[in-house]
Amino acid sequence: MSLKLTILGCHSATPRISAHPTAQLLEIKNHLFLIDCGEGTQVQLRKYKAKFSKIKRIFISHLHGDHVFGLIGLVSTFRLLNHEMELHIYGPKGIKELITTQLRLSNSYTSYPIIFHELESNKSELIFEDKKVEVFTIPLDHRIYTNGFLFREKIGERKLNMKAISKFSEIEICDYQNLKNGRDFKLNNGKILPNKELTLPPPRPLSYAFCSDTTFKPDIVPTIKNVDLLYHEATFLKDREDLAITTKHSTAEQAAKIAKLADVSELIIGHYSGRYNNLNDFQSEAQQIFPKTTLAIEGKIIEVN
């Protein structure tokens, strides 16, 4: 099991030559999820050699430009690349109008269906699941309706303990799936072999929580408790906590406090305000509260195993 996060952009507000707005690519259980899509994201996807054809689900935290202005360009490029698969877009109510208005006015169309999943709840909700993964919203508190997203592997099948199984010639290959599913095995003599003696526990499911623009909001802690990796915005240092409050953003210290309260394994921070030149100050401020903090930097890849 593994989870791989690529940072495509990690800065706030206006894009600059070396400061791309928020976008991340998450590989989890054979899915390739795009999270937020600021202007220029499609070029960043090319730069980091993402497989466009594997992106079938896009999650948009909120409709501020630095998180969504790149979406219409990507949607248009998918058409030029002759995509045919459904594209699922999860985002705040209004995202459908945002995209369809632009398609209509540019007299464009897509060669594939777009399925919009418009969000408007203020409670965490399951918005996607298949056999192996589930995605929940993390309602945040920003100047506009905003969600973070919790990506979680489901608990997998138990692993066969071949050393134990080989002692019983009665157990055949066709029995393996029942064992993986946790069922006990009944021998011909009537004796029951408990499942635990024939299998090993499944790998621990991994989880990633993406907490986009938000004021300090400790009530998200139960939703993101114990995740393996937490991204939390840190737009300001604590010297400008006043600005964080008025603009409904967080400081590096506040991001670290959330990580500590939620007892996560690792914290990654980003969405730095353009007023700061030295990003290391963000890391050191956060590490005073939560040592396992790293900086989101364009092109950084974080793998969790």
Place this chain on the structure above:
Amino acid sequence: MSLKLTILGCHSATPRISAHPTAQLLEIKNHLFLIDCGEGTQVQLRKYKAKFSKIKRIFISHLHGDHVFGLIGLVSTFRLLNHEMELHIYGPKGIKELITTQLRLSNSYTSYPIIFHELESNKSELIFEDKKVEVFTIPLDHRIYTNGFLFREKIGERKLNMKAISKFSEIEICDYQNLKNGRDFKLNNGKILPNKELTLPPPRPLSYAFCSDTTFKPDIVPTIKNVDLLYHEATFLKDREDLAITTKHSTAEQAAKIAKLADVSELIIGHYSGRYNNLNDFQSEAQQIFPKTTLAIEGKIIEVN
């Protein structure tokens, strides 16, 4: 007098790492005009150190994404830069809805007024003028309503011929403006000095024609006749004239034919399809018809004096 054109992007369709979509910056008579605004244009403006604060008028040829998807980002960035001046946007009917819908859905506003000049005529029309410059549309023929733009200096004042003037002590400084305006001078003895004996002709006014996406359309020739610099799209080489016809674009040869028919001083071509690796083929194809052809290349600056 001079005219300075900076190529910010010159490729068609989807933006790639080293292939930015159409955007140009024109300096003419103390104006800084932005022409088209594909995704990423604001970053290109920074890269080439454009003075954002001097951009007060933006001209959009048509609403296909590779010419306009960067506009909402630029409009938003102007707010972050605390612009207060009016911003004039000239473009096809629908451009106001395109921008205002995005501002509304992102719960954003601008700190300055945007004046939209929506175009829908199929005849060339004067859309801006002041004392020194005038801008006309050049109706084109593409898959969607599209205009090129003709930027033309007005004829300036006549220049004082100081050597001739100095012979007449009766002519005082307060008379100079009348002379510049072309008026004759009456001496005290009643004799008339013709203006031409006291002044020199004004500098020749310069002109630039931007012909964005269009099929081969010779009927634009009278509008762009004798311009100093013509940009004409050349999406394909003549080997794919069939594609040029179906997509309503032009070949390099066709761009050159327009330049020759209009007897322009210099031609610049761009909007290359991504299918071609060697841009020099565009130049050589065009130069067979019109030798003074150059390629639009990102960062190229063309000055006309």
